Amino acid sequence: MSFTSQNFLFFLTVIFAVYYLVPHKFRWALLLIGSLFFYACSGFILYILATIITTYIAGILLEKKRSRLVVTAWFIINAGWLLMVKIPSFGLLMPLGISFYTFQSASYILDLYRKKTQIERNPLKLALFVSFFPQIIQGPISRHNDLAQTLFNPQEFSIANISYGMRRILWGFFKKLVIADRLLPAIKLMSASTETFTGGYAALNVLLYAVVLYADFTGGIDITIGIARFFGVRVSENFNKPFYSANIAEYWRRWHITMGTWFRDYLFYPLSVCRPMRRFSKISRHYLGNNFGKRLPVYITTIVTWFATGLWHGATANFIAWGLANGLVIILSQECEPLYKHFHTKFTFSNSRYYHGFAIVRTFLLMCAIRSFDIYAGVGTTLHMLFSMFRPWHAVIIDIGLPMQNWLVAALGVMLLIIAGHEEPRRRFESLNPVAKLSLCLLFLCVIIVFGVYGYGYDANQFIYNRF
């Protein structure tokens, strides 16, 4: 059941209609039933049940004794299974949202081990934490401490919550149906015919993919947050204007935030301070000097973390290359830090807002280039397409399957995204009275109904992150 399907909208309406009629203390149980039903409709419920059971048992064991063995056993079972379904050569069908619920469960186990969260003794409540339906298919990856606060203690019926949820859902549908799904056919066409769409078309393709991925993923998260809010549940934000980042490290602090912080907290930091790495740091400082010798262990940890991030997206050469490319660029940026400092000291214009704008554009283009590994099949093809952008472009106009009207609608949609990303329009919207807000939302609903890409004759596109 995709968020954009009629079945899901019907399912959501029923759950919502019943939710506030159920006594307070049983509301979480209704959400659990709904979540399991939602998941069962997508198949593979046994896998998520296995994760819930192993997580519950591991939690109980960890409460009795803070055992590294238990954590290791949990990881061998769950992360091992995740890895197996990610490796295409095993030929296993990938259960929906397995990357997200496995990581969410892992954070619970690790937080329990570190005594950063409370044990969930009720297995059904734990099942809800793992399977909460709005966020199971594409995140965000919530922490137990954060999610449990509102998941098991829902608020009273609140018009503010419903209003906020509705607005986030509408905004998410706009991004997904009006922008992302409109441009997706052009990307599919250009990505499939790599012999034809080289040079300028390859450049256009990676730029369009940036827009589509942003609209698709952030749209899905908006819908997730909006739906959760219908039930008074607050889930974490996952984006913070990532395309306004001035460097790649900043970008990754603003894009897919919950995944980034997961890798930071549960892989990068522990790896950086683990005993072997501390020992290695001593050796490297001894042989390579205090400067580079100190940085080398950090770089190794960075590469390992980005390798794992690539693997999380998919156990294919493309995703591994994508992860490593991110890691390498971050390391290169850090190595160039003294040069940057010198540059900024010598040239004062580099502190101006124009230079900041340049840095934003540079980061955006760099990320577009790295993201090519997600667009094309095979590392060789990706590199071929990337290099083709730097060779002379053929001035031949080829139909990429989008009529002019669609370009116009997509362009207007992107403009609206940009405008809406600024504080002033948001402040003005918030200062409107509730009736005016409602009128605008209803008008927006009409815009989505008319200009959305959905219905008969269109491929119902899953959210891109559903495949992870």
Next chain:
Amino acid sequence: MATTLTNSSTTVSDTGSAGSCLTHPQGRFGRILICILLTVAALFLLNKLFMPKYMSGIYEGALVAEYYASEKNHQLLIIGDCEAYENISPITLWEEYGITSYIRGSAQQLTWQSYYLLEDAFRYEKPQTVIFSVLAMKYKTPQSEAYNRLTLDGMRLSSSKIEAIKTSMTQGESLISYLLPLFRYHDRWQELSWDDVRYLFKRRGVSHNGFMMRCDVKPLGSLPTPPKLGDYALSENCWAYLDKIRELCAEHGAELILVKAPVPYPHWYPEWDAQVSDYAVNHRLLYLNALNELDAIGINFTYDTYDGGLHLNLNGAEKFSRYLGGLLNERGLPDLRHDEEISAIWAEKVREYTAMKDAQLAELEITGRVATFLK
């Protein structure tokens, strides 16, 4: 106290200010209600605007809806696909035999769709006779969304329409997109024309009591050899719906007549003919396979078809209607031409029919083809 999301990729701030709409509940709720009503009205208008009007190009899409604008006192109702609406002229039936009739036909109308259209029609009138064009019996399953739309979109909302939709949907179709066609036609914003505004609320007629007139001629050429079929049995589904049509007619006291139109293509296999014939005998129905009566009807495929034998032109349709009218007259359908009120209504129909016929013939004479053939 409201909180504000500072780290959001979206425009939506979590101010919770909607809660203030409860400050003056009565006034606010009144205005909110007006907003919602205005939105519903806007969606209604958009629905109307985006629905295809079928006032040019595929005129057949307008046929089903056109029925509701007609008077509802027909002696004869004809249901079926193009073999019904292109081969029988209700105006000829009136002029020659004083029989009032209407064709509830539509392109590739399937047997179950015919049943639900008939059920729908019985809500409005009580015809004495129903003719069912049997060619659609050859379709076992729904064929395509495009043809479904031509039949189902024009039906007024009723339980018959909902059942017709449910039984007709092909893969990827949904009930909601029929009940709220905006969900299906929303992408027509790219092709909206002046016709969509002009015919927003009221469309012009495209037929003559369901008959689509064509005066041009394209003689019958060589037809493809009928391919051998693996199984000649007409489907259980179609028989079940033919049973339902028969029972519905019996319930309303109408005689059911089965008709195969006098056109040679698409092929009507002897095996199919035998099955329908047996059914008619078993249920004491009249079955007219007009292909066996070509001489009696007087059809000459050099002059009486406009598309090489798929459909009759006006000349052919009038000949077949004369033959059919005689048959219906013998079976007791009374001549109503003495009724002044009915005659006045039909005189107007005849006038429009004659005007279109003259217009088409004039156009044919000048250009050699019929480009505009509507009222």
